[in-house]
Amino acid sequence: MALPLKYNIRNIVVRKGSTLATAFTIGLTVAVYLMVMALARGIDLTLSSSGDPLNMIVLREGSTAELNSSVTRENFNDLMYLDGVEREGDKPLATAELITLIYKPRKGMSQGSNVTVRGVGSMSFKLRSGFQTVAGRLFQPGMTEAVVSKRIAERFQGLDIGDRFRIQTTDYTVVGLFDSAGKAFESEIWVDSNSLQSTTKRDGYSSVLMRVKDQNALTALSKRITDDPKLHLKAVSERVFYEDQQGTASGALKALAVFISFIMAVGAGFAGMNTMYAAVARRTKEIGTLRVLGFSRFSILASFLLESVAIALIGAVIGILLALPLNFISTGTSNWVTFSEIAFNFRVTADLMLFALLFGGIIGLVGSLLPSIRASRFKIVDALRA
Amino acid sequence: MSEPIVRVRNVTKRFVRDGFEVIALDQVDLELYEGDFLALMGPSGSGKSTLLNLLAGIDRVTEGEVEVMGTQLTRMSESQLATWRNAHIGYIFQTFNLVPVLTAFENVELPLLLTKLSKAERRRNVETALDLVGLSDRMHHQPKQLSGGQEQRVAIARAIVTDPDLILADEPTGNLDARSGEEIMQILSTLNHELNKTIMLVTHDPHAASFAAEQRHLEKGVLTEVKEFAARQHVTV
Ligand SMILES: Nc1ncnc2c1ncn2[C@@H]1O[C@H](COP(=O)(O)OP(=O)(O)OP(=O)(O)O)[C@@H](O)[C@H]1O
Ligand SMILES: [Mg+2]
Numbered sequence: 001m002a003l004p005l006k007y008n009i010r011n012i013v014v015r016k017g018s019t020l021a022t023a024f025t026i027g028l029t030v031a032v033y034l035m036v037m038a039l040a041r042g043i044d045l046t047l048s049s050s051g052d053p054l055n056m057i058v059l060r061e062g063s064t065a066e067l068n069s070s071v072t073r074e075n076f077n078d079l080m081y082l083d084g085v086e087r088e089g090d091k092p093l094a095t096a097e098l099i100t101l102i103y104k105p106r107k108g109m110s111q112g113s114n115v116t117v118r119g120v121g122s123m124s125f126k127l128r129s130g131f132q133t134v135a136g137r138l139f140q141p142g143m144t145e146a147v148v149s150k151r152i153a154e155r156f157q158g159l160d161i162g163d164r165f166r167i168q169t170t171d172y173t174v175v176g177l178f179d180s181a182g183k184a185f186e187s188e189i190w191v192d193s194n195s196l197q198s199t200t201k202r203d204g205y206s207s208v209l210m211r212v213k214d215q216n217a218l219t220a221l222s223k224r225i226t227d228d229p230k231l232h233l234k235a236v237s238e239r240v241f242y243e244d245q246q247g248t249a250s251g252a253l254k255a256l257a258v259f260i261s262f263i264m265a266v267g268a269g270f271a272g273m274n275t276m277y278a279a280v281a282r283r284t285k286e287i288g289t290l291r292v293l294g295f296s297r298f299s300i301l302a303s304f305l306l307e308s309v310a311i312a313l314i315g316a317v318i319g320i321l322l323a324l325p326l327n328f329i330s331t332g333t334s335n336w337v338t339f340s341e342i343a344f345n346f347r348v349t350a351d352l353m354l355f356a357l358l359f360g361g362i363i364g365l366v367g368s369l370l371p372s373i374r375a376s377r378f379k380i381v382d383a384l385r386a
Numbered sequence: 387m388s389e390p391i392v393r394v395r396n397v398t399k400r401f402v403r404d405g406f407e408v409i410a411l412d413q414v415d416l417e418l419y420e421g422d423f424l425a426l427m428g429p430s431g432s433g434k435s436t437l438l439n440l441l442a443g444i445d446r447v448t449e450g451e452v453e454v455m456g457t458q459l460t461r462m463s464e465s466q467l468a469t470w471r472n473a474h475i476g477y478i479f480q481t482f483n484l485v486p487v488l489t490a491f492e493n494v495e496l497p498l499l500l501t502k503l504s505k506a507e508r509r510r511n512v513e514t515a516l517d518l519v520g521l522s523d524r525m526h527h528q529p530k531q532l533s534g535g536q537e538q539r540v541a542i543a544r545a546i547v548t549d550p551d552l553i554l555a556d557e558p559t560g561n562l563d564a565r566s567g568e569e570i571m572q573i574l575s576t577l578n579h580e581l582n583k584t585i586m587l588v589t590h591d592p593h594a595a596s597f598a599a600e601q602r603h604l605e606k607g608v609l610t611e612v613k614e615f616a617a618r619q620h621v622t623v
Contacts, residue, residue: 002499003499004499006488006492007485007487007488010488011487285481285483286483286486288483289479289483290496292444292471292477293496293497294469294497296469297464297468298465380444381439384444384483
């Protein structure tokens with residue numbers, strides 16, 4: 001009962017100009033949506049891959065980030081011998097780490113950003129899979145040496161091998177570069193925790209990271225630590241910890257994506273509506289003729305809706321093509337919880353693209369609703385007189 | 387004599403425009419039998435197109451009844467009429483009304499898309515129809531690549547491709563030069579004579595009207611004289 005698709009396709013081709021203009025408006029909307037969502041998706045992927053399911057992180061009660069947390073030496077000693085903590089030989093798989101920030105200018109820019117410096121112990125490398133020195137060497141324990149994530153070294157001034165940077169009053173020398181399979185600490189500088197303690201004149205740590213035996217041990221231990229009234233600590237799985245951080249950053253980005261693209265979609269929808277009103281006006285007599293041939297009101301309605309959706313899908317494809325090159329761009333942003341730099345990739349993933357197509361299609365459908373209904377409502381005799 | 391194909395009984399059609407009432411048709415009675423070829427003449431605004439549209443089921447009577455092929459059009463819904471029209475009516479417009487983005491073949495195929503015919507059957511019917519109007523060699527041309535006369539021939543092919551019971555033509559030669567008009571009338575005449583198609587033709591042109599077997603006149607919505615041509619014989623099946 002439907003008009004052939006080629007009828008719509010040729011009508012689209014015949015009025016290339018207005019079709020393309022409309023498609024482009026929809027394309028821009030889709031592209032902006034995709035770009036912001038790709039950013040959020042990139043953060044999601046970075047942070048959610050950062051946590052190991054059997055790692056447990058312990059912070060001070062009430063802290064949301066390592067930076068504003070503190071854990072004493074005594075705490076650490078108590079924690080690592082708790083039941084349920086995994087061991088290697090007789091050594092507990094636990095590490096206490098100290099976090100501080102340094103401010104560094106970005107390459108090619110005068111303004112800079114905070115970069116996280118993590119003081120780590122020997123167990124830190126065991127607890128964080130994927131860590132790999134890609135240039136130079138590891139720092140020596142007790143020395144004021146540092147390894148810098150490759151991506152941070154690329155993006156900031158003065159963090160290459162051989163460079164020196166200052167933490168408070170102490171100079172550290174960069175002796176190596178590392179990467180860690182795209183995890184969050186790929187945005188950090190790592191130094192020896194004892195050195196960092198003396199540099200920052202702190203006796204304790206920011207957080208404790210422990211490997212637990214299994215999922216049950218994780219639940220039991222975290223409850224035990226969190227509920228202990230003397231400790232004033234809280235323990236969560238490392239995965240949950242990073243997901244909470246990502247929730248803040250990418251949640252805000254997603255809200256932004258929805259907000260901006262909704263406003264743009266309204267504009268694009270009106271552009272689509274205009275195009276379709278013009279098409280209906282131009283083809284009024286043709287609509288009358290088709291009705292005389294026996295095509296129903298519904299098939300006219302469906303045909304115009306379909307045509308608009310087709311234009312919108314062309315637009316969505318344009319939008320996807322505009323956004324796709326982002327996949328090859330790596331960027332950084334401030335972690336909104338710690339206000340330090342996180343490096344990550346834009347991820348224009350398949351599901352995002354599919355959703356972008358759907359989004360474009362919906363703009364086309366909604367925008368053409370009124371013109372299409374108008375087309376289907378004509379009285380045949382009136383349409384023929386147009 | 388068999389049952390009439392068209393039976394118009396006491397039909398009145400009034401339009402209201404800007405608060406004024408226009409009586410387009412005033413108590414019209416008309417019967418057409420299978421194989422009839424009627425030319426409807428009359429001055430502009432006399433209601434010719436209105437009558438044709440009522441027979442095609444694309445407009446509705448104010449009063450009276452229209453029965454085509456035994457079907458009461460006045461009692462049918464919009465969508466029933468669409469289906470019915472597709473099966474029984476071939477409509478030819480003064481301005482051809484081909485779909486500009488479709489080729490001659492595709493234009494003629496349009497009404498067949500609403501039938502259950504297979505693609506191969508559709509192709510055969512379209513080719514037969516285009517052959518009948520002498521345009522087999524223009525099948526894949528677009529309307530803008532055709533002359534007015536050729537466009538109207540494609541439109542005729544589109545009107546007859548479903549093998550309709552009634553062909554309605556509203557001034558089919560009105561936009562054509564004399565020679566093309568002559569060709570169109572020849573085709574209609576052939577359809578009537580050789581395929582026994584029932585045709586109702588609206589025209590201003592006496593020459594075009596002379597191809598028809600009988601002529602009737604509308605004056606201000608009133609159907610008047612009957613003028614039957616001696617040469618014309620009813621072919622009853
Ligand atoms: N949709 C309409 N709305 C209002 N008035 C109409 C409408 N259609 C026709 N009329 C009026 O009805 C009358 C008959 O119109 P119709 O089109 O049937 O005349 P016609 O004989 O076909 O004229 P022409 O030879 O100019 O085509 C005219 O007065 C016309 O103005
Ligand atoms: Mg008329």
